[in-house]
Amino acid sequence: MKRIQAFLQNRPLRLSRQGLKKLLGRSPVLLRGLALVPVAAACHSLRNALALSVVMAFVLLPTLLLLSLIRRSLWEPMRLPAAALVAFVFYIPGWQTAKALLPDISTRLGIFLPLLLVDTLLFCRAEESAYRETLGRTMCEGLLDLAGFVLVALLSGFVRELAGMGTLMGQPVHLPWTTSLAILPAGGFILLGFLAAGWRLCGEGIRRVYIRRSHRALIKRQRKGKEAEE
Amino acid sequence: MRIPMPQRQTAPHVRAEGSAMGMQGDIILMLFFLYTMPTIFFGPRVPLCGLLSAALCYLCDLGCQLLRRRRNPRDLSGVVTGLMIPLLLPASIPFGVVLAAGLFAILVVKHPFGGLGQNPFNPAAGGLACVSVTAPDLVFRYPMPAMPTTGWLPLFGTVETALASGSAEQLQSGSMPAYEPVDLLRGFFPGPVGTTCTLLVIGCLLYLLARRTVTWHTPVAFLGTVAICAFLFPRLASGDRLDSMIYELLSGAAVFGAAILMGDPVTTPRIASGRLLYGMIGGATLMALRHFGAYPQGMVFAVLIANAFSPMLDELTARAYTRRYRRLGQDAWEAEERSEDIEAAGRTDEEVAGE
Numbered sequence: 001m002k003r004i005q006a007f008l009q010n011r012p013l014r015l016s017r018q019g020l021k022k023l024l025g026r027s028p029v030l031l032r033g034l035a036l037v038p039v040a041a042a043c044h045s046l047r048n049a050l051a052l053s054v055v056m057a058f059v060l061l062p063t064l065l066l067l068s069l070i071r072r073s074l075w076e077p078m079r080l081p082a083a084a085l086v087a088f089v090f091y092i093p094g095w096q097t098a099k100a101l102l103p104d105i106s107t108r109l110g111i112f113l114p115l116l117l118v119d120t121l122l123f124c125r126a127e128e129s130a131y132r133e134t135l136g137r138t139m140c141e142g143l144l145d146l147a148g149f150v151l152v153a154l155l156s157g158f159v160r161e162l163a164g165m166g167t168l169m170g171q172p173v174h175l176p177w178t179t180s181l182a183i184l185p186a187g188g189f190i191l192l193g194f195l196a197a198g199w200r201l202c203g204e205g206i207r208r209v210y211i212r213r214s215h216r217a218l219i220k221r222q223r224k225g226k227e228a229e230e
Numbered sequence: 231m232r233i234p235m236p237q238r239q240t241a242p243h244v245r246a247e248g249s250a251m252g253m254q255g256d257i258i259l260m261l262f263f264l265y266t267m268p269t270i271f272f273g274p275r276v277p278l279c280g281l282l283s284a285a286l287c288y289l290c291d292l293g294c295q296l297l298r299r300r301r302n303p304r305d306l307s308g309v310v311t312g313l314m315i316p317l318l319l320p321a322s323i324p325f326g327v328v329l330a331a332g333l334f335a336i337l338v339v340k341h342p343f344g345g346l347g348q349n350p351f352n353p354a355a356g357g358l359a360c361v362s363v364t365a366p367d368l369v370f371r372y373p374m375p376a377m378p379t380t381g382w383l384p385l386f387g388t389v390e391t392a393l394a395s396g397s398a399e400q401l402q403s404g405s406m407p408a409y410e411p412v413d414l415l416r417g418f419f420p421g422p423v424g425t426t427c428t429l430l431v432i433g434c435l436l437y438l439l440a441r442r443t444v445t446w447h448t449p450v451a452f453l454g455t456v457a458i459c460a461f462l463f464p465r466l467a468s469g470d471r472l473d474s475m476i477y478e479l480l481s482g483a484a485v486f487g488a489a490i491l492m493g494d495p496v497t498t499p500r501i502a503s504g505r506l507l508y509g510m511i512g513g514a515t516l517m518a519l520r521h522f523g524a525y526p527q528g529m530v531f532a533v534l535i536a537n538a539f540s541p542m543l544d545e546l547t548a549r550a551y552t553r554r555y556r557r558l559g560q561d562a563w564e565a566e567e568r569s570e571d572i573e574a575a576g577r578t579d580e581e582v583a584g585e
Contacts, residue, residue, distance in 0.1 A: 179330075181364045190338055197342070 028121055028145045029152040030196040035121040039153050040188035042112040046169050049157030051098040051105050052112070053150040058094025059116050060125065063087045064142040067130040074131075083126040087117045121145060156191060163187075253495055254306045256443045260434040260490070261313040267417050267427040271375035272321035273382025276423055279316040279328055287312030287332045294341040307346045311335050314354035314490060317424025318483060318530065319361075320372040321383055322393060327368055331357035351537045352494050355530040362525060370526050372396050372420035396421040397481040399526040404467040407477055414480040422527065425486035435489035444493035447502050451509025452488040452516075453479065459517035483529040484516065491533045499540050504547035512536035 028034040043049045063086045129138040164182030166175045181187040268276040291308030315331045335357030343349045362369045371393035397407035409419040417427025438444040464474030515535045519528030
């Protein structure tokens with residue numbers, strides 16, 4: 001009973017803290033350069049970003065689950081094709097869902113939706129987690145990476161739609177000026193570059209604060225130890 | 231105080247001791263010189279534009295240097311960038327576009343890569359490419375030059391005189407430009423402000439060559455390639471090869487680009503053979519863009535593409551250098567030292583073994 005209580009008290013906290021650390025410290029798009037193409041080229045409006053996120057969720061999570069279950073029976077050279085093929089199965093319901101949200105999805109996103117099937121984010125997760133680690137851990141990593149992708153996609157969609165067209169979700173917002181550079185893929189890459197720089201800067205700052213805090217705690221502990229000795 | 235040259239890529243062949251200040255001073259002088267004809271043609275709007283742009287770029291550069299804690303107020307590269315930008319734009323351009331190009335050049339093209347001496351792309355060309363892509367209707371329509379008697383452009387506000395397409399655009403459609411070669415030489419046709427008066431640009435090029443701010447390799451290779459391409463593949467519907475050569479060389483920003491943009495000492499390769507190759511790549515790209523590109527003026531894009539080749543050319547030519555010294559066997563110790571220098575500049579042991 002005590003154990004269960006302790007689990008309930010500690011576990012979620014520890015998990016969330018770790019998750020937060022990972023989420024902040026390891027953005028798949030900004031720090032590792034995974035799934036750059038859909039974000040840079042296609043996320044120029046919030047709706048596109050939402051549709052891409054929905055399809056990505058449908059493609060990534062069930063694929064990782066299935067791959068993690070069947071990994072023992074897979075012939076090693078067939079790992080990557082298997083990942084793409086399994087993802088293809090889940091792409092269809094994902095596409096239908098995104099279409100229900102956004103009727104003109106195929107004209108808006110074109111090739112970038114099916115390109116998610118051979119995305120580096122999916123392959124990287126499959127190779128690093130699904131074929132190597134336990135099911136729970138794989139899903140956890142997949143969720144974190146998905147969250148990182150969705151965050152960056154929505155941020156990019158928000159900024160680029162606002163700066164490029166002066167609208168948000170199709171609603172006009174009054175702005176003094178807009179620039180068509182934001183809609184072009186070049187603008188997407190520039191924005192991603194600056195976002196990545198900002199992300200690293202923040203990460204560095206947070207790490208410094210952590211180090212300082214742990215250093216102080218260490219000094220305090222040493223002092224206490226000395227006082228106790230005396 | 232003399233500011234030393236940017237230290238990153240000093241190849242072993244550089245013997246003359248140059249200072250960034252002197253080079254920048256030369257180029258700024260030439261850019262001021264280039265502003266004279268447009269001022270006569272279009273009135274004080276053009277120099278005002280240049281001064282505003284230069285001031286903004288310099289301040290922006292200084293701000294970035296402060297942010298990166300490398301303050302160097304005597305570094306005038308921001309002024310060079312700022313003065314270059316309006317010269318490749320029409321005189322009727324709104325001030326906002328010029329300032330946007332300057333901001334983009336300094337904040338996106340120059341400082342994220344490490345500032346002066348480290349930027350792989352020419353900042354002015356980057357800023358101009360940005361505004362050409364975002365506002366092509368403003369950038370590629372030019373006012374007809376007017377003498378003071380017929381009226382200058384208004385100093386502030388929007389320009390309401392009729393805008394015409396330049397002779398580059400007429401060439402693009404395959405028709406013979408409606409201007410005599412003499413007019414093209416003295417700049418009496420609609421086009422980018424600083425590039426139309428070819429005689430003035432050639433004068434600047436000669437001065438820069440005499441001062442050794444620009445070596446002859448890049449401009450000669452560049453203009454030679456443009457001339458050969460124009461001779462072999464004329465765009466004129468009449469198919470006259472000599473006319474094609476003359477108009478291709480004079481109507482676009484080719485001479486200006488060869489003198490000022492391609493000669494930028496930061497982004498050109500360090501070794502002479504590399505510079506020749508660099509000029510050829512730039513010229514071939516420019517002609518390809520003129521034949522197959524969407525925009526009438528492809529100069530800035532050609533410069534950016536050639537810039538991307540520059541580090542690779544540096545490495546290739548440096549390797550050829552070391553190989554030659556080893557084969558000649560002359561002064562083995564010295565040659566060894568040179569190759570060590572080059573290895574320190576970014577060559578790994580596998581590459582040496584691969585040779």
